[in-house]
Amino acid sequence: MEQHSTACPLDCPDLCGLTVSVENGRVVDIQGDRRGPITDGFICGKVRKFTDHLYGTDRIAAPLVRDGAKGSGLWRTVSWDDALTLIATRLQLIRATSGAEAIVPYHYGGSNGWLTDGGLAMRFFRRLGASNLDRTYCGAATTVATQGLYGRMPGVALEDYEHAKLIVLWGVNPAATSIHLVPVIDRARANGAKLVVVDPRATPLARRADLHLAVRPGADVPVALAAIHALFTRGHANRAFLAEHAAEVDELERRASAWSIEDASREAGLDPADLDAFVELYARSSPAVIRTGWGMERNRNGGSGIASVLALPAVAGKFGVRGGGYTMANNDAKWGVSAEAGIAEPTPPTRSINMSQITTALQTLTAPKIECLFVFNCNPVATAPDQRTLIEELRRDDLFVVVHDQVMTDTAALADIVLPATTFLEHRELRRGYGVMRMFDSPAVVAPVGEARSNNQLFGALLERLDMVRPGDAMTDEAIVAQVFASAPEGAALQAELAASAVATPSSGARPITFVDVLPGTPDQKIHLVPAELDREAPGGLYTYHPDPRSEEFPLALISPALATQISSTFGQLRSAQASLELSINDAAVRGIQTGDAIRVWNLHGEVHCIAKVASEIRDGVVVLPKGLWRKHTANGYTSNALIPPNVADLAGQATFNDARVQVARR
C-alpha cells in the first residue's frame, strides 16, 4: 500500500489536504490531512467515497460517438484519434462556413483548479475565435457587488471565526457546503459568541442559533437597509470610521432611510422584534463577522442584496480586529500570480453569451446561429435554467454537441460525441482556495481509468489538429505551471513554498486583518457604498427593491439549495433516492398533501413530478427542491431547473435559481 498527499480541488471553500491510499494501482482509501487550516483530519462523505465515482459503472472509459438518434443511448466506441478527427473536421467546417462564433464553449468549475478550469481549453477557444461565455451560475453578482464596494479585498479567514463574538450566516448553510466551518463556529460559541442565521429555511445551524431570521427569498435588501437605517438613527454607525474610509455615506444613509424595521419586516415576513434584536446584537458585538453565501444572490435583487449586506460592517465599523468584517462566498486572497499567465492568450472581441441564458441564445441568436456546443467541466441539463427548452435544443440535429466528462451525465446522454475525462486523482491540479486562503499543488495519484484524458491533453491535441500551436506556447501541465509562477515577482517564493510543503500562503497573508493588513482594492482604497458603475447597471439604481413576483396562480417561492451529498450536480449518478419537494405544514394542509404523496410542481416554464415532504423547517410560502438532481431522480425526468426561468438578477447577469414562483398539487 502506498500513501500519497494531494488536495481536493472540488468546488468547495474548505480546500482539504488529502492522504490517498493506493494499492495495486487503485485508490482504496481517502482521508483528510492537517495541512490546511480547518480540515483537521476529516473530510466530507462526498470525497471519502470518491472511489464510487472513480470506479463506478457510469464512468466513461473510451470516446463514444452516437449511433442512433440523439438521446437514444446507442453509442459506438472509437479511438481518440478518430474522435479528434471528427471533432476537428466539424469545427473547421463550422468556422469556414458560419464563422467561429457559431462555436460556444460551455464550461464551469468541474474540478475547479487553475489547470482544469481554464488552461489550454481557454487558449483553444480564444485562438479559434469562438463565442465567449459569461459564467453566471455562482458568484457573478457577489463578485461585482463586493468589488464595487471594496475592490479586491480579502475577507475574514474561516479559521479566524474562532475569534468572533458574533457570527452571522446570511444565505449559507455550512452544514451542507462547508462542513469544516461548523466546528470553528462551535468553538467560537463555546467562547461566548452568538450565532445569527438568515435563511428562509430552519437549517440545522438555524435551529440552534441564537436568532434565526427566516426571510422571504429575495427580501434581503429591505432587511439589510432597515438595519443600516437603524444603525444610523440609533447612533450605532461608526461615523469616524466612515469619514476616514468610506465614500457616498450620505447617499447610502438616504437610500436606507426608505426602510423602517416594521416595513422591512412586513416585506420579508419577519417579526419586527427579531429584526430589531439583530440590529442591537450586531451593533454591540465585536468582533462580528458576516458570512454571505450563494443563496442571497440568486434572485431578482441579488446584487443589491449582497451589496446592502456587505455595507453593514462598514456602517457599524466592524473591521480592524481579527474575526471582524465579512467573508463573501467567493472570498479571495492576493496571490500576485494568475492562471491567465499560463494560457497567454487574450480574450478575443467576439460575442459573449450568458451561460444562464443559453436557451435564449440557442433559440434566438443569428449571425451566426449556434452550431456547436462544446461542454466540459459542466452538466448543463442538470444545472442551467429553463431545462425543458435546453433538452429540446440539445436534441436538434443541426447542433453539434461534444461533451468531455468523467461519467455519463444527462448532458452527455444527448451529445454527438462523448470524451472520457480524468478526475482530480488522475491529473495534476493547482488550486487556490476561495474560502481557505491557501494554494495547493495536487499531483495525480493514480493512472487514469480507461482512456480518460485531462482537459489540457484534450485541448492540447485539438490545438495541434487545427494547426494552432505557436512557438513558445506552454503545452504541458509542467510548462503551464512554470509560466504561471514566472509571471510575477511573488511567483518564485510561492513555487518554493509549494515545492517544500505542497501548500502556499498568499502575499496578502493567510489571515489578514482588514484595515490593518489590507485595505480596499478600489483605486482610492476607500469603501464605495454606492459605486457609480453598479448604480448605473442595477435597474432603478443600486439598492432598489423589486417586490415579490408571487401571484394567485403561482404563490409559492421555489428555492434550490445544495445537497450535502453532492457538489452541485457532481456525484448525482450515485444517488438512487427520488427527489422530494419540501413544503410547510400549512401549505401542505391547504392542498391536502401529506408526506410521501406523489405531487406535481409547475409554472409557465415547466413541471416536475416528485414526492412531497411536509417539513416544519420550511416557512409558509416557500418550497424547496434541491439543485443538482439528475433526470432519473424525478418521475417525469425534469428537475427544479425546469421551473427556473432564464431571468437574471439586477447585477452581472447572475442566474436566479431561487426566484421561481410555482404551484403544487397532488398527482
Ligand code: SF4
Ligand atoms: S469537497 Fe470540501 S469538505 Fe469535501 S474533501 Fe473537498 S474540500 Fe474537503
